[in-house]
Amino acid sequence: MLGPLVWLPMVGVGLFFLPGLDGRRLRHVALAIAGLGFLWSLVVALQFNGQTAALQFVQNLDWLAPLGLNYRLGVDGLSMPLVVMTGLLMLVAIYCTEPEVDRPRLYYIMVMLIYTGVIGAFLSQNLLLFFLFYELELIPLYLLIGIWGGPRRNYAATKFVIYTALSGVLILAAFLGVVLLGGARSFDYDGQMASGLSMTAQLVLLGGILIGFGIKVPLFPFHTWLPDAHVEASTPVSILLAGVLLKLGTYGLLRFGLGLFPEAWAAIAPFLASWAVVSVLFGTFSAIAQKDMKKMVAYSSIGHMGFVLLAAAAATPISYLGTIFQMVAHGLISGLLFVLVGVVYKKTKTRDIDTLKGLLNPERGLPVIGSLMILAVMASAGMPGMMGFISEFLIFRGSFERFPIQTLLCMVGTGLTAVYFLLLVNKTFFGRLPEAFTNLPEVRWSERAPGFVLAVLIVIFGLQPNWMARWSEATAVDAVKSVALVRPAMAQLPGDQVSVYSN
Amino acid sequence: MPVVLTRLDLLPSLGQVKPLVVLLVVASGAIGVAIGATTPLTRMLSRPLQPQRRFMQDLLAYDFYVDRFYERTIVRLVGLFSTAVYWFDRYVVDGIVNGVGLASIMGGEALKYSISGRSQGYMLTILLGIGLLGAFLSWSKMGF
Known part of the structure; x- marks a missing residue:
């Protein structure tokens, strides 16, 4: 069941070498592969049983048994929504690729490698296998930024690869430490594999995991690669970066940080919550100061990913469910924002907030793109009725009981999100359209389509959150059980036992 | 809702x-x-x-001049603070990162002059490296 999700893109790579395929046809082939992958992920999701926290559709094959490396795949309520979202955003990213892209064969091969790497990482139930998939997306993304990026692409790509390589080293070291110090016979994932370690060893290994995945999330102060990468990357790569690749970081924190080291996690949870506050406020204030639309969205990602750390630190069933919602919500919303910024840039040739004005003009501007942008920023600012509201609400509700001060400070961050996004909309879309932008090229419906699809999903899941919650509720309750057990008896809160969401 | x-x-x-x-x-x-x-x-x-x-x-x-008061206090304060935070990010956080990168490049450049061709020089480097590693390992063992 899960094998095709991982390997379909690799099979598709073979099709790119068929003779007679020009850039346009290669794009169609890539779209067909991504479409099939997305449909398959929906088939898996429909058969997924959300009532249990156990791994489902497990595949277990011996591979390099002496090394402890087995091909072990499985899906649970944490990875299921991320797999479906990855399938959708891959489809959107390929759809948003220019048909006349340079070196199309290499480009689509790189995209497919990322597809396999990300899905494989989400489904891996063996630490080494996860690491292999995690590293698989490093070089393709480096090339996607370095070859198809903007003027400072070499700097941005090199910075990205150094940071991510460092992240990989730390994660591998932590995984090796867990297995070698814990005395496990293989790298197969088991929530108990670090339970026999001393608290000092757990804290050291958890430190490696936190910094390793903190780079990928990214969390302050390991974030400086992200704004550069976003600014230099093309629109489809930005969609992949924000929508899919950052989620590997948050997924890793939950699966391997909270999952493997519940005791150490509970011990440093107040520090993690405070770190989340710094990350949220730093990202948010930096976003306010931006003049480049893309850089503003990039800094907003740093802020929004900080919410995930806050909720993970709180580790209550509601906050854990909030982290899953936030990952998917951020994937869809940031994907939408980058799609729209890409269209604005394509039509106006600038992303400068001080230069753009009046783009909501109904006759000569970009009224539909502007309307979608308003919806996207409302969703990002957590307006009710949209997915961003549900995720942030769950996070704050689940975290407040454990870290009230930190939660309130993060809520200030949400308020400030509205500030910078309203500044963005106010400056670029309202007012009188300058003479320079009165003859903008027409926006075709095909260019609007990805934005519409993402906007509809953001609203649908905002109004019907339990369609997603039913996948993850049991996992959320189960995942924080071990943390709740190790907390001091006085620190036990009613939220540790409550039913999470649906009745 | x-x-x-x-x-x-x-x-x-x-x-x-x-x-x-x-x-x-x-x-x-x-x-x-x-x-x-x-x-x-x-x-x-x-x-x-x-x-x-x-x-x-x-x-x-004018609503007790709340708008003007807000504009001159909160808005200005947030604007100034966000500019300061971004300056810090650009020149301090990113500056440290770029500094480390620059130091690595310069370190590599400087090291190339240590290639003298004399085997005793290489031996000394290896001995120093092993000594430092041994000292670190014994220190960390005591620490744990």
Whole structure:
């Protein structure tokens, strides 16, 4: 069941070498592969049983048994929504690729490698296998930024690869430490594999995991690669970066940080919550100061990913469910924002907030793109009725009981999100359209389509959150059980036992 | 929205609603409507000549100058703070990262001059490296 999700893109790579395929046809082939992958992920999701926290559709094959490396795949309520979202955003990213892209064969091969790497990482139930998939997306993304990026692409790509390589080293070291110090016979994932370690060893290994995945999330102060990468990357790569690749970081924190080291996690949870506050406020204030639309969205990602750390630190069933919602919500919303910024840039040739004005003009501007942008920023600012509201609400509700001060400070961050996004909309879309932008090229419906699809999903899941919650509720309750057990008896809160969401 | 709030079990039950609070809110609104509907809009009231009344009228007309106060305090403060945070990010956080990168390049450049071709130099480097590693390992063992 899960094998095709991982390997379909690799099979598709073979099709790119068929003779007679020009850039346009290669794009169609890539779209067909991504479409099939997305449909398959929906088939898996429909058969997924959300009532249990156990791994489902497990595949277990011996591979390099002496090394402890087995091909072990499985899906649970944490990875299921991320797999479906990855399938959708891959489809959107390929759809948003220019048909006349340079070196199309290499480009689509790189995209497919990322597809396999990300899905494989989400489904891996063996630490080494996860690491292999995690590293698989490093070089393709480096090339996607370095070859198809903007003027400072070499700097941005090199910075990205150094940071991510460092992240990989730390994660591998932590995984090796867990297995070698814990005395496990293989790298197969088991929530108990670090339970026999001393608290000092757990804290050291958890430190490696936190910094390793903190780079990928990214969390302050390991974030400086992200704004550069976003600014230099093309629109489809930005969609992949924000929508899919950052989620590997948050997924890793939950699966391997909270999952493997519940005791150490509970011990440093107040520090993690405070770190989340710094990350949220730093990202948010930096976003306010931006003049480049893309850089503003990039800094907003740093802020929004900080919410995930806050909720993970709180580790209550509601906050854990909030982290899953936030990952998917951020994937869809940031994907939408980058799609729209890409269209604005394509039509106006600038992303400068001080230069753009009046783009909501109904006759000569970009009224539909502007309307979608308003919806996207409302969703990002957590307006009710949209997915961003549900995720942030769950996070704050689940975290407040454990870290009230930190939660309130993060809520200030949400308020400030509205500030910078309203500044963005106010400056670029309202007012009188300058003479320079009165003859903008027409926006075709095909260019609007990805934005519409993402906007509809953001609203649908905002109004019907339990369609997603039913996948993850049991996992959320189960995942924080071990943390709740190790907390001091006085620190036990009613939220540790409550039913999470649906009745 | 009401559906979402109901699903999240956030709407208070009718038993939790305090009649006195409801009465006060509704009454204050009703009194305002009544005053507005019955007060004739005379020329003097529309723009009084006395400075005190004029000041009072402006104070009410401009919402106690909350907007201007907000603009000159909160908005300016947030703007300044965000600029400072971004400066810190660009020149301090990113500066350290770029500095480490530059130091690595310069270190590599400097090291190439250490290639002398003399084997005793290489031996000394290896011995120093092993010594440092041994010292670190024994220190960390004691630490744990």
